[in-house]
Amino acid sequence: DSGVTQTPKHLITATGQRVTLRCSPRSGDLSVYWYQQSLDQGLQFLIQYYNGEERAKGNILERFSAQQFPDLHSELNLSSLELGDSALYFCASSVQSTTPYEQYFGPGTRLTVT
Amino acid sequence: AQTVTQSQPEMSVQEAETVTLSCTYDTSESNYYLFWYKQPPSRQMILVIRQEAYKQQNATENRFSVNFQKAAKSFSLKISDSQLGDTAMYFCAFMKHLPRVFGKGTKLTVNP
Numbered sequence: 001d002s003g004v005t006q007t008p009k010h011l012i013t014a015t016g017q018r019v020t021l022r023c024s025p026r027s028g029d030l031s032v033y034w035y036q037q038s039l040d041q042g043l044q045f046l047i048q049y050y051n052g053e054e055r056a057k058g059n060i061l062e063r064f065s066a067q068q069f070p071d072l073h074s075e076l077n078l079s080s081l082e083l084g085d086s087a088l089y090f091c092a093s094s095v096q097s098t099t100p101y102e103q104y105f106g107p108g109t110r111l112t113v114t
Numbered sequence: 115a116q117t118v119t120q121s122q123p124e125m126s127v128q129e130a131e132t133v134t135l136s137c138t139y140d141t142s143e144s145n146y147y148l149f150w151y152k153q154p155p156s157r158q159m160i161l162v163i164r165q166e167a168y169k170q171q172n173a174t175e176n177r178f179s180v181n182f183q184k185a186a187k188s189f190s191l192k193i194s195d196s197q198l199g200d201t202a203m204y205f206c207a208f209m210k211h212l213p214r215v216f217g218k219g220t221k222l223t224v225n226p
Contacts, residue, residue, distance in 0.1 A: 002158070042118075042205055043159075045213030056212040088157060103214070105159035 003027065004093050004106035012112045018079040021109045025072055025093030031055070032074040033103060034066055036086040049074055050096075081113045116141045118208050120217035127196045128225050134181075135191045135220045136208030146210040148182065148189045151218070154202040160206070160221065185222075196224045 003026035013019055025032050034046040045058035049068035060066075064080075068074040078085060079090040088110050127133035139148070148150075150162040165173045165182050167206045172180050181190045193200055201224045206217040 042216035042218045043207075048212060058213045084150075090159060092159075102161060103208070107225075108157050110157075 002104040002105050002106065004029075004091060006089075006091050006106035006109050008109060009107065010110050010112070013081060014114055015081055015083060017113075018077065019080050019083040019111065019112070020078040020082065021089055021091075023074045023076070023091030023093075023106060023113070025074070025091075026104055028071065029093035029095055029104070030066055031096060032072070033094075034060075034076050035090040035092065037090060038084075039087075044089065046076070057094070066077045078111070080104060081114050086111055086113045100101075115206050116143075116210065116215045118169055118206055118215050118217040120158045120204075120206055120220050122220045123136045123218075124221045124223070126223040127193075131195055131196055132192060132194045133222065135193075135204050135206075135222065137189045137191070137217060139187050139206075139208045139215075140191065141187070141208065141210065146208060148180075149179070149207040149214075150180070150189075150191045151205040151211070151216075152200075153205065153206060154199075159205075163191065168214055193222075198224050198226060200224050201202060 002084045004022045007022045033048045035043040044058040048056040066076045088108045090107045090108045094103045119138045146166045146167045152160045152162050152186045163175045177194045179192045205219045208215045
């Protein structure tokens with residue numbers, strides 16, 4: 001158990017809908033990262049927050065947005081869902097955002113868009 | 115942009131034997147970090163081993179070791195005395211600055 005929690009574990013929804021994925025970082029970790037893992041793909045970095053502020057952005061679609069709240073939990077919002085958005089979404093956390101610090105991954109949320 | 119290539123989509127090994135997973139990367143940086151992650155069927159991403167590019171000594175963690183060839187931009191993972199619990203996807207990752215770049219993974223199956 002990494003100490004990072006993600007809810008829900010599974011989510012099935014229809015095209016065009018909007019969903020929110022939630023992540024609670026490890027106690028004491030200020031940085032949260034979101035990744036998308038599609039079938040047969042490695043992890044694609046989406047976005048990072050550090051202590052409530054956006055710190056880095058990857059290939060995140062405009063239909064996707066995220067935020068980190070004062071209690072440091074983070075939410076990833078996915079809207080106008082398409083079949084291709086079906087994937088495993090991971091959240092990871094670390095103490096800081098600088099290079100040497102390890103990222104601890106949550107168990108992921110499996111999103112299925114039908 | 116940095117890229118990470120894992121040329122072996124799938125591999126298999128007999129229990130107790132040794133297996134080596136390959137990873138190459140492309141970068142113009144001189145200082146960076148390399149990682150191997152394990153993703154078992156539970157889907158949890160677990161850090162296996164980490165290597166700092168400025169360190170010449172290859173990292174080891176129990177049965178896991180790496181062969182880091184900086185000039186060749188190669189970072190292979192050797193698993194000794196393979197166990198059934200080593201069955202998983204293995205991802206190689208590179209990091210200088212954000213984001214961390216992952217390869218597409220190698221599916222390793224350990225057979226009894």
